[in-house]
Amino acid sequence: MGKRYVQDFYVDPHSALLFHKMDLGLKHRAVRVLGSRVFRVTGIVIFLIAFFVTLMHLPMNTLGNEYHFSSPAPSRPVNEQINPASPSYYLITDWSRFAYVQYVTNTAYLCNSVMIFETLHRMNSKADRLLMYPAGFPIEGDSAESILLRKAHHEYGVKLVPIEVQSKFELGRDYTWAESYTKLLAFNQTQYDRVLSLDSDATILQPMDELFLLPPCPIAMPRAYWMNPDDRVLSSQMMLIQPSTFEFNRIKEAIENASLNEYDMEIVNNLYKDSALVLPHRSYDLLTGEFRAKNHSSYLGNPVETWDPDVVMREAKFLHFSDWPVPKPWIQAQEDTVTNNQPECNLDSETDDKNCRTRDLWLGFYTDFAQRRKDVCRMSLKKSHKRSSDERPERSPGIYEPTF
Ligand SMILES: *[C@@H]1O[C@H](CO)[C@@H](O)[C@H](O)[C@H]1NC(C)=O
Numbered sequence: 450m451g452k453r454y455v456q457d458f459y460v461d462p463h464s465a466l467l468f469h470k471m472d473l474g475l476k477h478r479a480v481r482v483l484g485s486r487v488f489r490v491t492g493i494v495i496f497l498i499a500f501f502v503t504l505m506h507l508p509m510n511t512l513g514n515e516y517h518f519s520s521p522a523p524s525r526p527v528n529e530q531i532n533p534a535s536p537s538y539y540l541i542t543d544w545s546r547f548a549y550v551q552y553v554t555n556t557a558y559l560c561n562s563v564m565i566f567e568t569l570h571r572m573n574s575k576a577d578r579l580l581m582y583p584a585g586f587p588i589e590g591d592s593a594e595s596i597l598l599r600k601a602h603h604e605y606g607v608k609l610v611p612i613e614v615q616s617k618f619e620l621g622r623d624y625t626w627a628e629s630y631t632k633l634l635a636f637n638q639t640q641y642d643r644v645l646s647l648d649s650d651a652t653i654l655q656p657m658d659e660l661f662l663l664p665p666c667p668i669a670m671p672r673a674y675w676m677n678p679d680d681r682v683l684s685s686q687m688m689l690i691q692p693s694t695f696e697f698n699r700i701k702e703a704i705e706n707a708s709l710n711e712y713d714m715e716i717v718n719n720l721y722k723d724s725a726l727v728l729p730h731r732s733y734d735l736l737t738g739e740f741r742a743k744n745h746s747s748y749l750g751n752p753v754e755t756w757d758p759d760v761v762m763r764e765a766k767f768l769h770f771s772d773w774p775v776p777k778p779w780i781q782a783q784e785d786t787v788t789n790n791q792p793e794c795n796l797d798s799e800t801d802d803k804n805c806r807t808r809d810l811w812l813g814f815y816t817d818f819a820q821r822r823k824d825v826c827r828m829s830l831k832k833s834h835k836r837s838s839d840e841r842p843e844r845s846p847g848i849y850e851p852t853f
């Protein structure tokens with residue numbers, strides 16, 4: 450207890466106090482009610498009835514199948530799936546129809562995903578949590594992978610779905626589900642009405658449960674605001690997807706047609722650039738590199754507003770690490786790489802004071818990540834190599850990587 454992560458910086462002290470007081474009031478009343486004998490007897494009877502009813506309705510395969518959805522429930526007919534037109538939709542939302550989804554291809558990314566789930570769990574996000582992981586990772590035993598998988602399941606309520614991961618470089622094989630496309634298997638999770646796929650090289654600053662209640666659409670994504678605005682490119686760092694066999698088949702066909710330098714981002718842009726619901730990138734897809742930028746008008750969405758890093762942080766929900774040539778946050782950066790690329794302090798023209806708030810926040814993103822990696826995964830930072838296998842080479846800097 451007492452650990453403070455980036456997200457905790459922005460708790461409003463007044464509202465926190467208010468919740469605390471409300472808690473106390475409820476507790477006193479609750480103690481009186483719970484103390485009564487009638488209540489206790491009634492409670493036990495209701496519990497026993499509920500227990501036997503549940504037992505009778507439990508499908509056999511959920512017993513003894515602790516970790517997996519080996520046979521997902523058949524997906525509901527489309528007209529029963531998402532119907533926000535019904536007034537009750539927003540009142541009795543069944544959050545188990547929605548899930549945050551992560552995919553994993555190696556151990557470093559497994560830790561990143563578990564960190565994402567830890568954050569969602571700590572922030573009491575309501576939707577399910579689903580992890581697609583390589584079928585070759587064992588669940589039993591004491592390998593680093595199995596310990597993390599079990600921790601995700603037991604401590605953060607994560608459902609585990611094994612998938613086949615193929616290397617793109619295995620020549621002569623059908624590499625439909627090569628690593629770079631694994632993310633798109635989210636379209637196949639038809640046991641859910643809606644899933645939110647988030648890149649794991651990121652920090653969640655606030656839960657995003659409200660996105661699951663958006664109007665129905667096959668996919669919703671923010672724009673890659675750091676790219677040429679005329680190209681209107683959508684960012685696959687965040688995808689709100691309605692899993693469906695129909696869309697999954699389109700994805701599969703597009704992958705089969707894709708050339709070697711086309712990745713998940715190209716696939717979804719080709720398929721959905723004119724039909725996706727566009728999520729506001731401001732607050733839903735903030736890049737750490739924005740803190741190094743000199744011109745913030747693309748992120749802010751207008752050329753008149755002044756950059757205030759605290760305002761930006763209070764709004765933001767999803768912060769993606771992208772600071773080329775600074776390495777990803779689980780890799781120990783060379784000291785001069787940091788000093789040469791960190792945000793500059795601004796000089797206040799009137800008072801002549803140095804304002805380093807933007808730099809301090811940016812440095813804080815990296816120390817916060819390292820701290821959580823240690824707390825959640827018991828892993829320290831990796832030594833930097835010229836070409837670490839954890840740095841997806843095609844993405845560094847890659848055509849979609851901003852160079853501020
Ligand atoms: C898609 O989901 C189905 C049903 O769960 C599963 O049988 C199939 O293997 C999945 N496809 C891929 C490519 O993972």
Ligand SMILES: *[C@@H]1O[C@H](CO)[C@@H](O)[C@H](O)[C@H]1NC(C)=O
Binds near residue numbers: 699702703706
């Ligand atoms: C894939 O290629 C085939 C043959 O060239 C074409 O008919 C089909 O429309 C393509 N599909 C997609 C999704 O691009």
Ligand SMILES: *[C@@H]1O[C@H](CO)[C@@H](O)[C@H](O)[C@H]1NC(C)=O
Binds near residue numbers: 745746
């Ligand atoms: C900032 O960028 C926008 C669009 O990218 C451009 O229109 C504007 O002139 C730039 N502002 C400055 C001060 O360079």
